[in-house]
Amino acid sequence: MTEDTIKILVPVDGSESAERAFDKAVKIAANNGYHVDVLNVIDTRQFMGEMQDTLISGDTIYQMTQDSEEYLKSLKQWAHDNLAFDDLDYHIRYGSPKRIISYDFIKDHHNNLIVMGATGLNAVERMLMGSVTEYVNQHAMADVLIVRTDIDNMPAKSNK
Numbered sequence: 001m002t003e004d005t006i007k008i009l010v011p012v013d014g015s016e017s018a019e020r021a022f023d024k025a026v027k028i029a030a031n032n033g034y035h036v037d038v039l040n041v042i043d044t045r046q047f048m049g050e051m052q053d054t055l056i057s058g059d060t061i062y063q064m065t066q067d068s069e070e071y072l073k074s075l076k077q078w079a080h081d082n083l084a085f086d087d088l089d090y091h092i093r094y095g096s097p098k099r100i101i102s103y104d105f106i107k108d109h110h111n112n113l114i115v116m117g118a119t120g121l122n123a124v125e126r127m128l129m130g131s132v133t134e135y136v137n138q139h140a141m142a143d144v145l146i147v148r149t150d151i152d153n154m155p156a157k158s159n160k
Helices: 014-031 058-083 099-110 123-129 132-139
Strands: 007-012 035-042 088-094 113-116 144-145
Touching: 007 014, 007 099, 014 035, 014 058, 014 113, 014 144, 035 058, 035 099, 058 088, 088 099, 099 113, 099 132, 113 132, 132 144
Parallel strands: 007 035, 007 113, 035 088, 113 144
Antiparallel strands: none
């Protein structure tokens, strides 16, 4: 990968919207010779008590990390099997998804474009603190493409 290679960041959380964004980002990358970084952020803030003590055990965090890694591996396999695309790395980070996606990851990996779904899994956080997508769109250190259609640019159909 050269210094001028376009690097797409795709944050995923297991939602249909994030997976549509992943599919589209991989298709864009495969058609144009771009690199894809797939990122899952484990939001550790939800596990902190008032005294900044963790409320869950290390075993639980370990299991969440293992589950995240298996999920990311399955996405990488999908890219290989469906689009013969392998220029993809996956990453797991811990902390605030808004900050990590908008600043920290971009700074570390020099991504040029963020491709993400319009909504994620956590409706309660969206109501209380605003959506991650909205925050990233306003504050990111890279251009942001918000995906609302499927891989073939058709209106997304919900499985619900």
